[in-house]
Amino acid sequence: MVKLGDVAIHGYGGYIPRYRIKAEEIGRIWGQDKSGFPVTEKTVAGIDEDAATMAVEAARTALRRAGIDPRKIGAIYVGSESKPYAVKPTGTIVAEAIGATPTKLAADLEFACKAGSEAIAIIAGLVRSGQIEYGLAIGADAAQGRPGDALEYTAASGAAAFIIGKPDHGAVAEIEAWSGYATDTPDFWRRPSDKYPMHTARFTGEPAYFKHIIGAVKSLLENDGYSLSEIDYFVFHQPNVKFPLAVAKYLKVGQEKVSPGLIANLVGNTYSACSLLGLVNVLDQAQPGQRILLASYGSGAGSDAFVIRVLDGILEKRDLAPRLAELIEDKIYVDYSTYLKLRDEILMR
Amino acid sequence: MRVPGYWRNMPFLYRLAGWKCVHCGAFHNYKPVVCKRCRSREFAQIELPASGRLIAYTTVRSPPKEFAQVAPYAIGLIELDDGTRIISQLTDFREDELRDGARVEAVFRRIRVNGDQGIIEYGYKFRPALRRS
Numbered sequence: 113m114v115k116l117g118d119v120a121i122h123g124y125g126g127y128i129p130r131y132r133i134k135a136e137e138i139g140r141i142w143g144q145d146k147s148g149f150p151v152t153e154k155t156v157a158g159i160d161e162d163a164a165t166m167a168v169e170a171a172r173t174a175l176r177r178a179g180i181d182p183r184k185i186g187a188i189y190v191g192s193e194s195k196p197y198a199v200k201p202t203g204t205i206v207a208e209a210i211g212a213t214p215t216k217l218a219a220d221l222e223f224a225c226k227a228g229s230e231a232i233a234i235i236a237g238l239v240r241s242g243q244i245e246y247g248l249a250i251g252a253d254a255a256q257g258r259p260g261d262a263l264e265y266t267a268a269s270g271a272a273a274f275i276i277g278k279p280d281h282g283a284v285a286e287i288e289a290w291s292g293y294a295t296d297t298p299d300f301w302r303r304p305s306d307k308y309p310m311h312t313a314r315f316t317g318e319p320a321y322f323k324h325i326i327g328a329v330k331s332l333l334e335n336d337g338y339s340l341s342e343i344d345y346f347v348f349h350q351p352n353v354k355f356p357l358a359v360a361k362y363l364k365v366g367q368e369k370v371s372p373g374l375i376a377n378l379v380g381n382t383y384s385a386c387s388l389l390g391l392v393n394v395l396d397q398a399q400p401g402q403r404i405l406l407a408s409y410g411s412g413a414g415s416d417a418f419v420i421r422v423l424d425g426i427l428e429k430r431d432l433a434p435r436l437a438e439l440i441e442d443k444i445y446v447d448y449s450t451y452l453k454l455r456d457e458i459l460m461r
Numbered sequence: 462m463r464v465p466g467y468w469r470n471m472p473f474l475y476r477l478a479g480w481k482c483v484h485c486g487a488f489h490n491y492k493p494v495v496c497k498r499c500r501s502r503e504f505a506q507i508e509l510p511a512s513g514r515l516i517a518y519t520t521v522r523s524p525p526k527e528f529a530q531v532a533p534y535a536i537g538l539i540e541l542d543d544g545t546r547i548i549s550q551l552t553d554f555r556e557d558e559l560r561d562g563a564r565v566e567a568v569f570r571r572i573r574v575n576g577d578q579g580i581i582e583y584g585y586k587f588r589p590a591l592r593r594s
Contacts, residue, residue, distance in 0.1 A: 130553045130588075159531050160552055160570040160586065168569040196581055205583060209475040209569050211508075434591050442591060444555060460530055 119236045120283035121420070122246065123178025123275040123429065126392035126436040127169035128268075128379055131156040132443045133451045135265045141448045142260050150266050150352035154380025156446060157254040157269035159454045163192040163384075164202045166271035167252035168209040170385075174248070174273040175210055177284070177429045182210045185275065186244030187217035189234055191227025191251045191384040193302070193309075195220050206250065216244060224300060225349060226410025227251060228272065228384040233416055235276045236287055246277040253383035258308035259457065266352055268380025272388035282425040284395065285404070287418055289336050293327035294414030301412065311411075317355070320413045325349065325359055328415035329407050338419060340365060344402040347373035347390040349409035351381045359407075372397055373404075378440055389436065391420070396435040398422045467582050474584030477509035477547075477567060488545050511567040512590060513541035518551060518559055527573055539565055539587055553588040564590040 133156050135149035157166070167190050175182060188203040195202050203218030217238075221227040228251015235247030250273045257267030279286050299320035302309040325348060332338065346369050348356035353376050360370045373390035382389055387408040394404050400422050407417040452458055472478040473490035480489045485499040488509065495502055518537035521528070528534065535551040537559075551559065552570060565587040573582040 158553055158570075160572070162571060162581075164581075165569050165571060165583065172569075208471055209583070211476055211478075438591060444553070456530070458530075 117286070117288060118278060119240050119276060119287045120279035120423065121274050121285045121287065122180065122277050122283050122425075123174040123176070124284065124392055124395055125170045125173025125175075125177065125273045125433060126270070126385075126389045126439070127166050127173065127272070128155045128270040128382070128389070128436070128439050129157045129161055129166070130442060130444050131158060131446050131454060133446055133448070137448055138265055150354065151380050152377050154266060154268035155270055155382065156451055156454055159456065161269065162196045162254050163190070163194045163252040163271070164196050164205045166254070166269065166385075167192070167202055167206050167250045167273065170252065170271035170273035171206050171210050171248060171250060173433045174275045176433045178246075178275040179282070179429070179432070180246060180275065180277075182212040185212045185215055185246045185248050187235060187238055187247040188212065188215055189217075189219055189221055189231035189247070189249055191221040191223065191229070191231045191249075192253050193222055193224055193227070193383055194254045194256060195222075198304075202252070206248070212248070223414060224410035224412050225351070225381070225383045225386055226408040226414055226416055228388045229406070229408035229416040229418070230410075232274060232276065232287070232418070233290055233292070236290070239276055239278060246275055249274045249276060251384035251386075251388045253385055255381060255383040256302075256308050261308070262313070263309070263311065266376070266381040268382045270379060270382035270385040270389055272385045272392050274388070279423070282429065283423050284426040284429050285423055286421045288403075288421050289332060289338075289419045291328050291331040291335070291417045292414065293324050293331060295324070297324070297411075297413035299411045299413055316411070320411060321349070321351070321355055321409050322359065322362070324413050324415040325407045325409050325417075326362060328417035329359075329363065329405065332405070332417045332419060336419070342403055343405045343419070344369065345372055345394045345398060345404040346370050347387055347394055347404060347406045349387040349407065349415070350374060350376035350390060351386070353377050375436070375440065393436045395422070395426065396430060396437065398426065400424045400426060464580050467580060474572070474582075475569065477511060477585060479507065479509070480504040481507045509545055509547070510542040513539045513565060515551075515559060515561065515563045515565050515587075516540055516546070517561070527575075535559065537565070537587060550586045551588065552586040558589040566590040
């Protein structure tokens with residue numbers, strides 16, 4: 113556990129593409145039953161979208177809320193496992209697109225689905241040490257799932273961005289504490305030349321997702337003296353609907369504290385953006401003084417847990433940009449053929 | 462691949478940033494030597510508004526080879542909120558949303574992907590505005 117303090121979120125933004133595919137449409141192609149899908153539907157990136165474009169959209173929304181001069185942003189870290197270039201940072205594309213160039217630091221991070229929260233921890237450190245005035249942490253992915261694989265029902269697209277600086281007038285939330293928990297656990301991976309990840313099915317639950325999230329959360333709660341009653345919202349990484357609810361049940365947290373940040377059923381698993389979009393959805397409705405516990409999860413494996421306290425600035429900044437719920441409602445359904453075209457699965461010779 | 466040209470045009474492609482003639486108001490996406498309209502040599506750096514209304518559009522069904530993957534696609538004539546008119550690809554729309562005067566907003570998208578090894582060119586496209594006031 114690390115007591116942070118002196119670090120605050122000044123602007124936040126979530127982005128999801130407009131296209132959706134229903135799980136039952138994917139199931140129709142692969143002969144799966146209409147019941148028991150891990151989510152109801154998921155977002156699908158447009159044919160002209162990738163992790164960089166979605167990172168830019170989320171960053172622009174965060175900037176609208178922060179209301180700062182983008183040239184004050186000294187570091188941009190983008191967590192993603194679907195970066196458009198193997199070599200060339202997404203962060204510089206974002207910097208140029210939001211008018212933050214020349215920025216001091218920009219790099220891409222990879223830790224499966226938790227690279228975005230890792231970006232928050234790094235930016236928080238840079239701000240706290242006084243090396244930068246503001247930093248931009250982003251999680252963005254156009255997630256890959258092999259056609260016919262279980263991941264295809266959930267692998268979705270989206271981005272979330274947070275502008276972090278010292279707490280002052282107008283900050284929307286203070287990051288009070290952080291804890292991390294990482295081990296070498298081979299539950300999910302992708303080799304450099306492969307387009308789709310591999311995973312170890314049921315092994316991804318107990319020794320991977322649950323062990324690491326619970327490890328990070330317990331460290332935060334027990335070592336820092338937070339009690340469950342002091343936390344108003346819990347946001348867990350949500351590769352499906354079942355896993356975060358199981359964590360809540362284990363921790364004896366009521367579903368009413370989890371539901372506001374649980375959007376996987378209508379969005380899917382947006383990988384590096386996944387838990388962060390849950391946080392965006394909570395910030396869209398939380399009140400000053402309330403506390404949020406965020407716990408990400410990245411295969412490989414690790415979890416970052418944060419305690420975030422909402423500040424008065426949320427009231428004036430929240431509606432400077434559309435809420436995530438508006439983007440979730442604004443959708444165009446596609447069939448499986450269109451989905452394949454949008455995801456660039458049609459081979460053109 | 463036209464990397465230098467793409468790089469020089471990034472401020473306009475990424476942020477609709479360019480140069481406005483201080484005498485006649487004409488917009489230039491590169492800093493010109495003289496104004497294309499009034500021959501003035503005085504310019505101010507500006508960013509165009511990222512929203513406007515759709516005036517007209519057409520659908521491209523026989524695209525150049527480099528855009529074959531995204532066809533069919535729509536190209537629109539857009540009047541931005543400051544009155545500047547620009548041409549842009551349209552994206553994320555339902556056909557019934559492309560009506561005269563429809564509110565549109567700029568988004569950041571892939572414009573051209575130069576094969577498996579070349580540069581990915583990003584820039585603006587317009588889509589129906591989320592808040593359709």
